[in-house]
Amino acid sequence: MARESDLYPPVKALLEAQGYHVKGEVGAADVMAVRGDEPPVIVELKLRFTLGLFHQAIDRLQVSDLVYLAVPKPSGKSARRALRDNTRLCRRLGLGLITVKAGRAEVQCDPGPYAPRKSKLKTLRLLRAFDRLHGDPNAGGATRHGIVTGYRQDALRCAAHLAEHGPTKGAQVARATGVASATRLMADNHYGWFRRIETGIYALTDEGSAGLTHWAYSWSET
Secondary structure (H helix, E strand, O other), rough: OOOOOHHHHHHHHHHHHHOEEEEEEEEEEEEEEOOOOOEEEEEOOOOOOOHHHHHHHHHHHHHHHEEEEEEEEEOOOOHHHHHHHHHHHHHHHOOOOEEEEOOOEEEEEEEOHHHHHHHHHHHHHHHHHHHOOOOOOOOOOOOOOOOOHHHHHHHHHHHHHHHHOEEEEEHHHHHHOOOOOOOHHHHOOOOOOOEEEEOOOOEEEEHHHHHHHHHHHHHOOO
16 A cells, blocks of 8 residues: 555445444544544554654544554554564553555554563563573673673583583582583583584683673673
């Protein structure tokens, strides 16, 4: 769709099918619909999601609690993800969302109070990540090296032990570093820092030595 006005006919048809009397460009509203003595429905038409669109819709909440955004329905994996995220945002703000595709309007969510359900699993994972991370290596946001995770800090401890002691059994690395999953971590070799030289024994690669230098600030002190 090239014009916002192309969104109007499908949106009008959707509302009229529900018994509303619909008019376009009423005052500051792109679309206004009335049904009996009920509060009016306000719809703001845009060709894409923008911060300004959300600001505009929130301003319309001073007129009615029934405010919708209407945009063309996006296609493609990343676009569908963006649609899902913007639908969540609409729900959180108490706004409705209508998408239009091939001349047909579809309601993604209706206006109204919304309280997202808390995920105990996500909370637990986040707390575990917090506890696993030694010190505060990411102070101020992303560092110039990148984000430091607890997993990377564990890998650095294993790498430092190998750098000092040479090829070592995974169990010994685990005991010396306190990284209980040292053997699995070195076997997975996510960063390319470790090399298995025989069963259960690992050595440091050149990439591992470089990693110790590059990430030295992030793990040596807690």
